[in-house]
Amino acid sequence: MTKRLNKISIILILLITSCNNLRKNDNIEKTDNEPIQKKYQEIIPNKLVYEFINNVLLKENKIYQSCENLLNKNYFIDIKGDSTLISKIDTLFSKEDKDFIKAQYLNANNFVLDPKLIKEKKLIKLDTTINSKEDLKRFWQNVNKKYNCVGFIRVPIFNKKRDTVIVQVSYNCGAFCAEGATYIYKLNENNRWELLITFDKWIS
Structure with missing residues (x-):
């Protein structure tokens, strides 16, 4: 029973780590695309x-x-x-x-x-x-x-x-x-x- 719990714990830790890494990668991709302005803003009238x-x-x-x-x-x-x-x-x-x-x-x-x-x-x-x-x-x-x-x-x-x-x-x-x-x-x-x-x- 203890071995099974340990295996489940390890799998859960790996899943959480993978999800966190995916979120970080998503943020990096968004940041890389940010410099491209999508709409003209009237900075000067x-x-x-x-x-x-x-x-x-x-x-x-x-x-x-x-x-x-x-x-x-x-x-x-x-x-x-x-x-x-x-x-x-x-x-x-x-x-x-x-x-x-x-x-x-x-x-x-x-x-x-x-x-x-x-x-x-x-x-x-x-x-x-x-x-x-x-x-x-x-x-x-x-x-x-x-x-x-x-x-x-x-x-x-x-x-x-x-x-x-x-x-x-x-x-x-x-x-x-x-x-x-x-x-x-x-x-x-x-x-x-x-x-x-x-x-x-x-x-x-």
């Missing part, structure tokens, strides 16, 4: 975001002066908050600003341009079935056949004071016809946005 896009980028940035169409959302999803970008702006912003910028960058993965709030440009919907580089290549081939030029704006990212903005922009007008860069704008003493720095510029 949309009014300010669209004012900057319409009154600065679409009017003053030469990339968009000849491009009539805009892609409505990101085709590149970053789940780490772009540590490369953070390292490049390391000396320009405080740690508090960099944390604020990183949160906005992750949040930007799910930003979709609102056609009602974009002036003088036509929005092209990103194909949501894109799951690979080949899918993306096919998408751009189809877009280039239909439209002369398609621009892309990653949602403008602000510092805490909202007097400095980082924005990534590009356009595609066919094979070997594309350009892009990351821009930093700053409000001047007259409360107007001025281009401060251009980096990561590329031309194809």
Whole structure:
């Protein structure tokens, strides 16, 4: 009888241990998936975001002066908050600003341009079935056949004071016809946005 009880006790201990381990593994999996934002959150008011896009980028940035169409959302999803970008702006912003910028960058993965709030440009919907580089290549081939030029704006990212903005922009007008860069704008003493720095510029 005692031997049977001992065996039952050992089996129960093993079962409890296994269940606890499964729970721990479940928690690890959830934690690993947490950095991916599922819904866009309005960290910076949309009014300010669209004012900057319409009154600065679409009017003053030469990339968009000849491009009539805009892609409505990101085709590149970053789940780490772009540590490369953070390292490049390391000396320009405080740690508090960099944390604020990183949160906005992750949040930007799910930003979709609102056609009602974009002036003088036509929005092209990103194909949501894109799951690979080949899918993306096919998408751009189809877009280039239909439209002369398609621009892309990653949602403008602000510092805490909202007097400095980082924005990534590009356009595609066919094979070997594309350009892009990351821009930093700053409000001047007259409360107007001025281009401060251009980096990561590329031309194809």
